[in-house]
Amino acid sequence: MNNTELLNLRLYNQLLSAHTLKDPVEIVSYMCAIQSQALEMAKWAIGSRLKECSNKSVTDALNTGEIIRTHILRPTWHFVAAEDIYWMYELSYSRLKPVYQSYAKMLKADETLLYSYLPHIESLLRDGRHLTKQEIGNKLKDVGFELDDNNLSVLLSFAELERIIVNGRLDGNKQTFTLLEEWSPYRKSISRDEALERLADKFFRSHGPATLQDFVWWSGLTLTECRKALEMINPSFVSEMVNGRECWMANDIRTPPVNVNSALLLAPFDEFLVSYKDRSEIFDSDHLRRVVTKNGIFSPTIMLNGKVIGTWKKIMKRNNTEIVLSFFEKVNKCVANLFEPEKKRLEEFYKVT
Numbered sequence: 001m002n003n004t005e006l007l008n009l010r011l012y013n014q015l016l017s018a019h020t021l022k023d024p025v026e027i028v029s030y031m032c033a034i035q036s037q038a039l040e041m042a043k044w045a046i047g048s049r050l051k052e053c054s055n056k057s058v059t060d061a062l063n064t065g066e067i068i069r070t071h072i073l074r075p076t077w078h079f080v081a082a083e084d085i086y087w088m089y090e091l092s093y094s095r096l097k098p099v100y101q102s103y104a105k106m107l108k109a110d111e112t113l114l115y116s117y118l119p120h121i122e123s124l125l126r127d128g129r130h131l132t133k134q135e136i137g138n139k140l141k142d143v144g145f146e147l148d149d150n151n152l153s154v155l156l157s158f159a160e161l162e163r164i165i166v167n168g169r170l171d172g173n174k175q176t177f178t179l180l181e182e183w184s185p186y187r188k189s190i191s192r193d194e195a196l197e198r199l200a201d202k203f204f205r206s207h208g209p210a211t212l213q214d215f216v217w218w219s220g221l222t223l224t225e226c227r228k229a230l231e232m233i234n235p236s237f238v239s240e241m242v243n244g245r246e247c248w249m250a251n252d253i254r255t256p257p258v259n260v261n262s263a264l265l266l267a268p269f270d271e272f273l274v275s276y277k278d279r280s281e282i283f284d285s286d287h288l289r290r291v292v293t294k295n296g297i298f299s300p301t302i303m304l305n306g307k308v309i310g311t312w313k314k315i316m317k318r319n320n321t322e323i324v325l326s327f328f329e330k331v332n333k334c335v336a337n338l339f340e341p342e343k344k345r346l347e348e349f350y351k352v353t
Contacts, residue, residue: 001240001247003281006209007306009249012256013208014272015049016264024053024061029081032202033088035269036069036077039175041300041314045267046079047349055349059170065183069167069175071160074220075099082184089163091195095220100157107150114155117145121159122179130168130176193232196221200229204237207275208249217277245278263338264303265312265323265346273308274298283308287328302327302339314350321350 011017014031021027024046028034036042040055046067047053061067068085072078075096080088104111117140124139125131131139137152147155156177159165168178190198203215216226230237230248238251266272273282273291283291283301291308292298302310302325310327323343325336 001209001242003243004305006242006247006281008256008258009209009253010207010272011262011306013206013249013253015206016272017260017262018257019049022050024050024058025066025081028061028067028079029083030202031206031271032084032199033073033078033080034271035274036079037269039069039077040173041267042077042079042269043267044346044349045270048264048266048270048346053349055351062167063169065168068184071157072096073218083187085166085180085184086163086187087190087195087198090189091192091199092220093161095222096161100154100161103157104154107154109151109154111158114151114158117155118159118162118164120145121155122164125165125177125179126182128178128182130171130178132171132174132176136177196225196229197232200226200233201236204230204233204248205250207271208237209240209242209247210249210276211245211247211278213245213277214275218275243281261338262303262305263342265325265339265342266301266303268300269298270301272303272306273301282306290328304335304338314346321347323347 012019015021015027021030027046027049034042034045036045043055043058046058047055058067062069065082067079068082069077069079070085072080072088072092075092101111104114120140120143121136124136133152133156136156137147140147156165159177163180165177166180166183168176168183170176199219200215203218204210207214207218212223212226212230215230216223219226221229236251237248239246239248241247273279276282287308290299290311291301299311300313301308302312309329309331310325312323312325315322315324323346325339325343327336
């Protein structure tokens with residue numbers, strides 16, 4: 001398999017070319033988890049995978065709890081379908097807890113003391129309440145628990161880890177927190193092996209062709225567990241060698257479209273970039289710092305046929321959204337024109353109503 005075939009298959013499997021899914025929840029469920037730093041921009045990671053999708057339709061799915069935003073996997077912010085949240089939390093717990101403990105230790109936060117505050121968090125949010133981080137901090141202060149911003153962040157992280165809270169309805173542009181058990185009633189538990197198999201199946205089906213190392217990076221799980229998961233799904237998947245790496249994908253994939261230019265504007269931290277350990281086929285190393293900063297911040301990218309050729313930004317002009325493109329190298333008018341429909345679609349997605 002050559003680079004062109006690899007990128008074409010990834011575009012197809014990641015729902016960035018022809019597919020039949022029609023709403024934001026279907027997209028997130030199929031992808032299993034979509035990284036969602038910078039919430040307003042992250043919504044486009046869903047919108048870009050649907051022909052007809054608005055910022056409002058993604059917001060509505062978040063505001064009804066069909067899609068949940070929480071820290072999971074590596075851990076970092078992700079969109080997850082409500083139907084998947086519990087088994088994914090259970091699978092991730094043993095890997096997430098040491099990360100939060102290390103974070104608390106680094107900030108010299110008293111973990112035992114913070115854990116004693118969790119019942120108060122539950123009490124504040126009971127009966128369907130949705131509160132912002134600041135509102136939670138203020139209400140804790142009112143009952144004698146004053147925390148600085150860092151300690152409050154750790155407290156909320158532990159509350160997420162223990163499946164007490166998740167992000168709830170948006171309050172304007174502000175994210176709130178609410179009780180998970182009220183926002184998304186508990187689903188039947190599955191065994192750890194079943195969860196491993198399900199995660200691997202969803203990852204390699206939606207992100208393939210991908211390597212075992214990609215799955216380790218994306219999932220945050222151990223190499224041993226990831227290898228076990230890959231062995232469990234092996235009968236339904238095939239592997240191909242690409243640039244000396246063994247890449248896995250579903251064995252029932254339909255032939256994706258070929259000889260059609262794919263001109264895309266992707267969200268920062270889009271799964272097409274962030275979910276692979278080796279990104280050498282996606283962008284040239286000379287452009288690395290224009291795509292990913294030293295502290296791991298991904299830019300919104302311009303992508304032609306699966307390869308990053310520039311970045312874009314969203315600006316507001318007279319209450320209208322304008323998308324500005326910046327190519328790494330000078331492109332001719334024909335190439336630049338390929339992105340006009342995508343620019344219009346993105347500007348329409350963020351149109352102020």
